[in-house]
Amino acid sequence: MALEHAILVSLAEKSASGYDLARRFDASIGHFWKASHQQIYKVLGRMQADGWVASELIAQDGRPDKKVYVITVRGREELTLWTSKATPVEHLRSEFAVKLRALPFGDSDAIIDDVRVRRRAHAEQLAYYVDSAAKFYPRPDDLTDDEIGGWLVLRGGILAEQTGITWCDEILRSLPGQVSQRLGDER
DSSP states (O other), rough: OOOOHHHHHHHHHHHEEEEHHHHHHHHHHGGGOOOOOOHHHHEEEHHTTTTTTEEEEEEETOOOOOOEEEHHHHHHHHHHHHHHHHOOOOOOOOOHHHHTTTTTTTHHHHHHHHHHHHHHHHHHHHHHHHHHHHHHOSSSSGOOOOHHHHHHHHHHHHHHHHHHHHHHHHHHHHHOOOHHHHTOOOO
């Protein structure tokens, strides 16, 4: 997948200025597909040249005109083509997992601290996702066709964070003798 496809999905949901699109990425798509604001603007220019998006200048009172991007027919065709192809399996690459393998050889206290930090981060992200679910999908049994994709992605995020917390808890419980004694019940 290229950033172009993530942008096409976002614009298919709702037209947006580059700034609004970047903010939308920060709030949702960016949780699983990272892109800087500069990258988004650069790719929007290429997409416009390729005919996948078009833009319209919107006048604003007391502010510069705003360029609003919309997905074109060619953009929708590209999105349909992209979604018709199987997604390659995404291989896990984790520095954290390698550090865990180094537990017997490295600074076990630092690794344990790393586990605790990671667990807190999973818990914070989970809380954010749960709040988002309550705010945007208060009645999951009544989702519209337009909402189901967003809901499923959010559910995937919730499950991933829950799994991350479970894994961290298992790591902390599984540490051998001396290391687990230093842990106590603290988390």
